[in-house]
Amino acid sequence: MAVRLDTVLIKTASRCNLDCSYCYVYQGEDTSWKQQPKKMSVETINVLVNRLVEQSQSQSVGFAIVLHGGEPLLLGYERLQYLLKLLRESFNHELYPISLQTNGGLLTKKYLDLFSDMKVSVSVSIDGNRLANDLARVSRSGQSSFDDTVKGIHLLKSHPDNDFLFAGTLSVVQPSISPLDTYNFLKSLGTPSMDFLFQDGNHDKLPLGKISFESTEYGSWMSELLTIYLSDKEPVKIPCIDDIIRLSMGGKSSKEGKGQESFGILIIETDGEIRKNDTLRLSFDGADFFSVRENVRDTPLSRVINSSEFKAVSELQTPTSSTCLNCASLDVCGGGMPLYRWSDQNGYDNPSIFCKDHYIFIENIKSTLHGI
Template identity: 60%
Template sequence: MDTASRLDTVLVKTASRCNFDCSYCYVYHGPDSAWRIQPKRMRREVVAAIRARLVEQAGCQEAGFAIVLHGGEPLLLGYRRLAELLRGLRAELPSGRYPISVQTNGALLSEELLDLFAETRTSVSVSIDGPRKANDLARLDHRGRSTYAATMRGIRLLASHKESESVFAGTLSVIQPTVAPDRVYGFLKGLGAPSMDFLLQDGNHDRLPPEKNSFRSTKYGEWLIELFDLYLDDPSPVPIRIFDDMIKLCLGGVNQKEGRGKVRHGILIIETDGEIRKNDTLRASFEGADRFTKRWNIVDSSLLTVLSSQEYISYTGMQLPSSVQCQGCELLPVCGGGMPLYRWSADRGYDNPSVYCHDHAILIRHALERLRDSGLNDSLILPASSIHVS
């Protein structure tokens, strides 16, 4: 099978609502309103179809794929149906080739659920933006109250579970550039998570990300440089995926996730009602940006039908930037033009560099300098000229 039509990651939206109301969430506060007409929880026949279709797909491609339970808040599906889904999948799909993970805000974690995750070799990543000050900037509940304590309770439960080592995958934080990176890094390290990852805030050329006052601003790049230095200078660092991916790319390796590098990733979403969609981060651009024209549903369509379609190939092709600036940019092999949602503008579509272009550029140049200074000059894939700050 051509890698362009291979499944790498499937995100399963087990619940379309969330018990939190984070102000930056592209699902509920972006231009798309699809969640309003979705069933609140995935029905039993959709759960059964997912199991059957994923097993079918596993028989159609050599490479394994990752399964991520996502929402809304995925734990809102409830123990019984989650158990049906996870036990059903794990009975047919071995963990080595088919990692299953859950991305949760942590508030609904319980011993019973953690035992289920341990039994089905499902790992858990918890969303938290840092100490209370950082977390309270956006991660509030539907009545505007802090969710910090609820998430911390879940993390403590997770960290103290008897099989925490295999179940606790790490933390995922949206960057809050007004909170100093050393406070965030020190705090997250103290949680005992085995890894961290960071996301840029949503935004595009028509709607700049918070705290970024122009396309040329480098607020996020400066924040990331400070974090990168803390990471590199830490004698006992906790792995940070976003940086490990970047370092790997600088040294000629391959990116693990979309949004960097030049390798395309096959990502599909299964909505709560079973509809098969493109990566839902595209919703941050405009209403319906993540829909396929044919509106396939997992109940009556195989994933192979979608993966073999011309529309799927065009969609994965979007990961490679089309803009003249990116095409001519010496940093493209590492930067990759950023995720498509960050390239959007109403007048040019996705034919722009990332709105974070200048942030990416100063970060990558800094990383190259640090790697060169560590004696890795001969292994860097970018020419020395890339290292000079323009």
């Protein structure tokens, strides 16, 4: 049970310069982003950083700070510089890593110099080669984002501080594209790490590329990726696979959504509202609201973190479905991300919609480890 802050995700901008068809923010059930200011104001930044300092004094361990959006660079250079200076005056980078998740299209050398000075690592969203990426990651007018993103990655790679700056790529699995093409393309970009997410979905809205609860398109895709990964003599790190391997050997996961560890995550919206993990948004409109809509302007983060509601959200990681509780892979799978368990009928009291995928992938990893 998490009663501390592990990660604070700051929505510096509530809009995006892309319009990806699978986006959980703009294409999901939730529409509250429309009421948010487009950018976080200087006043909100000041109050937020004070709240984070206050929180750091009330817990013995640090926390990760993630700049997110929408597209976080839409905050603009001056205000981002202001936010980062304020954060770095109070938080050292060892205990308080700052990272930024971007689509890469707005990256410039000036931004990268700032991130280098402020010790901010950058992860770029790209789904693979042009064909894979253009299946969903397009502009509002339907134009490909591929060239701009690849240009951003090349800028990152060519920066003198790229070893620190470039954290890696984050891709949504496109099950119709071969894992080999995806792996080879991302590796060719020189990424130090490639992480993967599944397409959003739940029991009422099947994820793209999945034909039923019983089908295993994603488990097969990941199993193929595992074979490619393990047979590469110079592999590029795949954190989501490393986590499953570690969990299968009795270790812990580094991220939410696997294993039985719970993580204390808070989201700060551009107006300063404190929200639950925003991946819950896909379940229903308002799923990420706390019952009292607190704002950093009036409320210390500790009041939310010590609330029974925060504890309940952290405990959502532990599945309640009897299928999961009796499952041989529960220790490793952990029931998957809560958003994937949702159905209008049972709430989160279901196995993951990716249950069969998780199961065959974990079995694959276990038999591979057994053979070593």
